Amino acid sequence: MPELPEVETTRRGIEPHITGQQVNTVIVRQPKLRWPIPPRLKKTLPGQKILNVTRRGKYLLLNATKGTVIIHLGMSGSLKLVESDQAAKKHDHFDIVFNNNKTLRLHDPRRFGSVLWTTRPALNHPLLSSLGPEPLEDEFNTNYLFQCSRKRSVAIKTFIMNSKVVVGVGNIYASEALFRSGIRPTIAAGKISKLRYQRLVNAIKNVLQDAIAEGGTTLRDFTNGEGKPGYFKQKLLVYGRTGEPCTMCNKAIKQSQQNQRTTYYCSHCQR
DNA sequence: CGAGCAACCTGCATGC
């Protein structure tokens, strides 16, 4: 799935095309996503205008006249703008058809994504209300992460992937940021020094910014709003590189399991 | 409260 850079890439791709546009129709082909697509969306959204498209963590917020469409892409979701007469393909579960003959189309084979609707401030929605800070904002800094980590025994990789700690860091960028900062993914979060947290915070910010600049990472099927892949995969230093030489020391990259997820690291460079 | 893990679902690569 899309981690923060891929969601941000999607946001930038669709935002200029749907801002100010009026919704004509909502088409639900498969309502069974992570949560059911709310049935009232089909009646309530037509006629409304999209005011802007924002992002909170990995959630996209289509802010409309009378409420907000909250979209999460899960593991395999992607959004694309297509001509409204374009036929839907397999796993094209949801469309917002606009009056200008363009359609925003959600494609999601695994259906871990979600489409929700709220008429209250979106940030108050239960799924968004207890999220941690945005990693690229100033609130996410060394002091914050260090304080937050005290007395926490969880592995540092698990810790930075916890959206209550910081949003947007998924399996790819967690491994990459820990490599960039020289920290072994299994170290207990509470045992890491402030200096090392400073390096980690910088690494998280830098890797996410670098990835956004490349349009995100396309492993298999991620595409931006215009159907194009991202190019950050070529710059991954450890993720998916098991057995290949470390770019720093030439030793073979290792992999292990944490929380049912694969972790990639260099046993020489990360301590 | 924190930690660990099963669950949701489909597609694809691999091995027999």
Add this chain to the structure above:
DNA sequence: TGCATGCAGGTTGCTC
């Protein structure tokens, strides 16, 4: 070619 297995970008919600 077919079948079984394991793995994949995420997150909630359950147990302990």
